[in-house]
Amino acid sequence: MNLEDIELFLALVKNELNFSRTAESLNGIDQPNLGRHIRQLEKDLGYSKIPCILIDRKQRKLTSAGEVFNKDAVEIVRLLKQAKERAFRASCGEDIRQLVIAVNSSITNSVLPVVLQTFRSQRPDVKLVLCESPPQDQIQQLLDYQIDIAFNYLPLDEHPDLIYVPILQEPLVIALSESHKLADEAQIPLKALADESFVLPSPDIVHFYKQIIDFCKQVFGREPEIVQQATWMLTVLSLVAGGVGVSLLLKNAQNIQRQGVVYRLIKGIEADKLKIQTVALMRRNEQSAVLNEFIEIVKNIVLQKSLGK
Known part of the structure; x- marks a missing residue:
């Protein structure tokens, strides 16, 4: 069993066991040669003259043996990359530049x-x-x-x-339009935002926002009304400046000066509970x-x- 056979098997799995598509995606190998590599791998994994069948070619799916080997093969390739990197670093005396x-x-x-x-x-x-x-x-x-x-x-x-x-650890701050009715307050209780529209990053992109939304739900007694989600911080601040909604952001956002936006501290015990x-x-x-x-x-x-x- 050699590394090339393992890598070809992984490429085949990545291409949904489509031999022709896999061969097209690789340089220097055609479909018949790819098939020979996979058969050799199955032979090497078997015992005596009985090969270990990895792929059900009729149904074009992995066998149970193929499922197990696929997981191990991914780890084998990863460990080999790691070993190569560590050996190189050791040969350099760990003198990383x-x-x-x-x-x-x-x-x-x-x-x-x-x-x-x-x-x-x-x-x-x-x-x-x-x-x-x-x-x-x-x-x-x-x-x-x-x-x-x-x-x-x-x-x-x-x-x-x-x-x-x-x-x-960072606390959250409230970002408001400078014309917002609460903008003159130095600190704002989180509950005062219960009826506000929110502009927030998507929890799919910034995962900790799910816990922020859940905490707001506890304080408000219902889900906060999120009218817009944005990927970039500057987009969030632009929407806040335009009066689309308020936002809850990490304290470091205060270092981004956006015309039309003011930042206010959260008042009360919620300030200590909302730290990331x-x-x-x-x-x-x-x-x-x-x-x-x-x-x-x-x-x-x-x-x-x-x-x-």
């Missing part, structure tokens, strides 16, 4: 500028590559060694190969000294900021 960092808005709009300045002053030899990776893709990107560290919000599904380092945790996600077996230096700088700067320094 680049960190690829997936950021979220809480880090970007708060401590990131200071973190970048501090890290670059201490490690000018290391290149920092920042990317705005979709939160739902970060776990797989970490496992595939596409990124080295990611910042995301709780709650998150846990993964045994990753660790989650708490970074900061940002964590750093890293591979559990990561041994990079550079990455550890980076995360320590982040934690120290967040701590200093919380103490008002």
Whole structure:
């Protein structure tokens, strides 16, 4: 059994077991040759002269053996990529010269500028590559060694190969049109928004908004009226400025000055209950000294900021 056969099998599964389509999507292999590779894989997985049939070719579906092997094959390829990366790093003496960092808005709009300045002053030899990776893709990107560290919000599904380092907790603020009747208030009870129309990010994109909506339901006694959902923060603020509705945003949004929008604190015990945790996600077996230096700088700067320094 060799890696090429396994990768061809996975490509075939990805293409819904369509041999002709899979062959067309791959370079340097035709349909008969693809079939030979799969038969060889089935032979290698079997015992004596009895092959292990992975694909029911008549019904074009995986057999029970194929279902089991497919799951293991995905893990085999992932572990091989990981082994290759770790071996390369070891051959370099773990002297990493680049960190690829997936950021979220809480880090970007708060401590990131200071973190970048501090890290670059201490490690000018290391290149920092920042990317705005979709939160739902970060776990797989970490496992595939596409990124080295990611910042995301709780709650998150846990993964045994990753660790989650708490970074900061942020309260929410209310974003209002400057002409709103409550705009003159310094603090606003959440219940005062019960009859308001809301503009919010979609929970499908920013997952923690589901818990915010559920909390509003407890306070209001019913679901908040969401008249518009938007992907980008600037779109949310534009809708708020235009009087389409009010919004609940993380405190870091106050660093985005949008004409026509004012931010107000939430009054009462709800302010303490509505806090969102940002964590750093890293591979559990990561041994990079550079990455550890980076995360320590982040934690120290967040701590200093919380103490008002």
